[in-house]
Amino acid sequence: MSSYEARFKVWRGDVAGGGLEDFGIEVNDGEVVLDIIHRIQATQAPDLAVRWNCKAGKCGSCSAEINGRPRLLCMTRMSVFMREETITVTPLRAFPVIRDLVTDVGFNYAKAREVPAFVPPDGLGPGEYRMMQEDVDRSQEFRKCIECFLCQDTCHVVRDHEENKTAFAGPRFLMRVAELDMHPLDAAEESGLDRKKTAQDEHGLGYCNITKCCTEVCPESIKITDNALIPLKERAVDRKYDPLVWLGSKIRRRPSGPA
Amino acid sequence: MKSGGVRNGTRAAITAPHLRTDRWWLAPAMTAAGLLAFVVYSTWRAFSNTDYYAAPYVSPFYSPCLAENCEPMRNGPNWEVFGSWWGLSPALIVLIFPLGFRLTCYYYRKAYYRGFWASPPACAVAEPHKKYSGETRFPLILQNIHRYFFYAAVPVAGILTYDTVLSFRDEHYAWGHMGLGTLVFVVNIVLIWAYTLSCHSCRHIIGGKLKHFSKHPVRYRAWQLVGRLNDRHMLLAWASLVSVALADFYVYLVASGAFDDPTFF
Structure with a gap:
């Protein structure tokens, strides 16, 4: 299994304001973006808010925008990105934000x-x-x-x-x-x-x-x-x-x- | 609620109108360039009123030819419906129908809304307009008449089919011949019919409007066939647009003497 360190920008904040925060984080073969968000949560930002549930593309909870495109965090493989690419994750931009990656739908x-x-x-x-x-x-x-x-x-x-x-x-x-x-x-x-x-x-x-x-x-x-x-x-x-x-x-x- | 789109006060505070990193602009740019090229070419040809007939070929832009100022075409679809008072190019009379059909087509709507009007330029890329009412008001509410242009496009395609049959003659109108132009016409008419029949309005009329397919097995089968074509509507829209321009250009080359139609038999 190979691993590398990826660069992430994750939007953090709430309705009062916020911005993109930089993270350098380990990525392993076969992982999806939600795995990386969870690793950021576990190792660097324990208060990072993200909505998720099934991790199988069936519950529809982990909707977000990855590099500006609306996608499910759990169904977006890390292998679709170049290793040197900075991956930007933001909450859905059509709905009011509650906190970090969680919006009011x-x-x-x-x-x-x-x-x-x-x-x-x-x-x-x-x-x-x-x-x-x-x-x-x-x-x-x-x-x-x-x-x-x-x-x-x-x-x-x-x-x-x-x-x-x-x-x-x-x-x-x-x-x-x-x-x-x-x-x-x-x-x-x-x-x-x-x-x-x-x-x-x-x-x-x-x-x-x-x-x-x-x-x-x-x-x-x-x-x-x-x-x-x-x-x-x-x-x-x-x-x-x-x-x-x-x-x-x-x-x-x-x-x-x-x- | 206040307006402001993705920069609305309650949404995540991100100033960039989009964060896409791919070449999202390429598809709308190519679409706009392709459509613009066709508009320029077809406008020139429609107004030129010359070099549109070289026996046995008639340009699809000028068929049917409905004015007295049409070039005589033996057995061809030139009927003097508009008489002698029509002094402009006869192409202008008939082109309104295929033009309206394509202008209100569900695929082309997507293409030009994205390519020319940036509404939106691409998915999740903020559009530049402050207000948006879509197809709820004049003039865009007229997009709802697409099916009438479909009704008109069917006889036009029928006449182009007739032209294709006539192209199996030689320049002296003798039957049983085939040239390169005939091949161009056959390919063009197949694509024109495929595009016309793959239309979303056609799909609705043929069976999509039904609530119970099980009560109408023949229409259900037809709906499935049209649906298969409809899956390729975009491809057929472009292929038929290119083929009709090429068919016209071929006739132009032969009629203007720039090229001799090679005959197969």
Whole structure:
């Protein structure tokens, strides 16, 4: 096993202020950035705050920015960096900082609550739901989300414009709207909730300019833009900007609903 | 809440707009350069109104040719819909459709928002704009009409297919011949169709809008096929952009006499 000393810059501070602090720290073969942060914590800065849990890329806790790119600390191998490179680790820059590498991601939970939940279909009780695999494939891709909020962090709509946080749900929760709208048993439409329309009107879908950063940073490789956001935009177009679809639904005398 | 992006008062106090150490600027710079080169070339060719037909080849920029001032093309797609009052280049009549299709395309939107408008220039690189309303207001809300340009792009691709069939003639309009130009046209039309059919609006219309794929097995299959093409939408967008410019340039070279079309048979 070979080891070397790496140079790290880790942001330390809180909402009152802070800055990048230099560390020289041992790195061994096979380690990830979270291992090094833990070694800094164990040997040089015992009060360094970092949020982590599973160390397996499944809990979504250790989100941070490494050399300016939103990533999971536990899934970023040290071997991707040059040995002479200085590695900079900062907290997520789209959310308020609490301390060191820990941010307040409460914005995301507030947005999660704004998305109306799955509406159970009439006449089916627990245990009676039956769905074909091809009908749930699309929604299941979005269920891989580990809620690390890297997509929310990188999205320039809120990252660069704090004022948009009120109107814009962010890619993770627009994907949630898409997941429910594509769910074969979601009865929202029958109950009077038009998710295609509310995606635009209440969750700020129009703010998305599909620059695909959410897809680029997703550690679960969910195609957020191509499979959730753009299909949702097209569904909103069905409702709001396509007179042919509107006319077709009138001629057939039924709502332009589930097919 | 006060604005200020990554320098907002409650966020980690870091003055640099980004801390990326890779060459994040390379992709948007190359994209902007590539698109700019095409815009300059196509503007010159669309306004030039010359050297766009060399039997049996017609430039894809000038097809269909819908004005009286078009060069006569035997059996070609030149219909005098616009009559004699149209005095400008006939390319301007039809180019609006493929131009609108590409301008509102989901891939090109990403490309030019990043490359030309720096919104954002790259992921996690702060954009320079103080305010941002995305595609919620005029004019960008018009991006929502992409599917109408898709509807228009399909017949245009159909006409270019017809042009490709016509290219299996020689310069005397005799059938059963093939030149280098024919090959250029075949490659171009395959890429044009692949790009057109890989469109996100096409994917939605063909099946993406359905809630229950199991009730529509044929559309489900078609949606899967379009989805496979859609995975390569960016690649196809660039490949077809280059091929259509090359096809036009080939016709220009032959029509202007700078190059003789080599015939295979």
